[in-house]
Amino acid sequence: MKKLLIFFMAVATMVLSNCTSQPTDKSNKPVAKIMTPGEEVYVKHCKLCHGSSGDLGLSGAANLKISVLNNAEIMTVVSDGRKAMPGWKAQLTPTQINDVAAYVITLRN
Ligand code: HEC
Incomplete structure (x- = not known):
């Protein structure tokens, strides 16, 4: 029983680490987009x-x-509101x- 639990935890770790890794080939966009933690918060x-x-x-x-705010300034606006x-x-x-501040900066591209 214990061995089975360890096995499942190992599988779960593998699945989770796969989900957080980013696709490297940008020309071949996956159908179901994998979101970064910052993008998840944003969405x-x-x-x-603010719109997508x-x-x-x-x-x-x-x-x-x-927007011309830097990461720290964005964090202040997001924390305290404006x-x-x-x-x-x-x-x-x-x-x-x-x-989410890091993600906001990527919207400028
Ligand atoms: C209820 C609507 C609303 C939501 C939800 C909201 N915002 Fe805002 N946001 C605003 C408004 C309105 C302003 C402009 C404030 C002002 O006039 O000073 C603003 C301003 C900002 C600014 C300042 C930009 C600049 O250049 O001055 C940033 C950064 C920002 N929002 C990020 C976020 C992030 C990140 C989130 C999610 C965590 C978020 N906002 C959620 C309404 C919203």
Whole structure:
């Protein structure tokens, strides 16, 4: 029984590590997109106002494509909120806020 449990844990670890690794071949995009932790947070909590590409601007949301904030500044806005944007420090961990800040920067490309 114990051996079986160890076997399942090993399989689960292998599956999980596969999920977090990024596809290397960008020309061959997978059908089901694998999301980074930062993108997952974004899709769940930020897309509503900022849109999937960052420029939706719902309820006056800043255009993230043309934002010039650095990672630390984004983390402050996300943690504490600003005007119509709510703060997220009660819902998100510092790691999640850091991840989503890094993802926000990728929207500028
Ligand atoms: C309820 C709508 C709403 C949600 C949800 C929301 N935002 Fe915002 N966001 C705004 C608004 C409105 C502003 C502009 C605030 C201002 O006028 O100062 C803003 C501004 C920002 C800015 C500042 C950009 C700049 O250049 O000044 C960043 C970065 C940002 N949001 C990231 C996020 C992230 C990351 C999330 C998800 C964790 C998120 N937002 C969720 C509405 C929202």
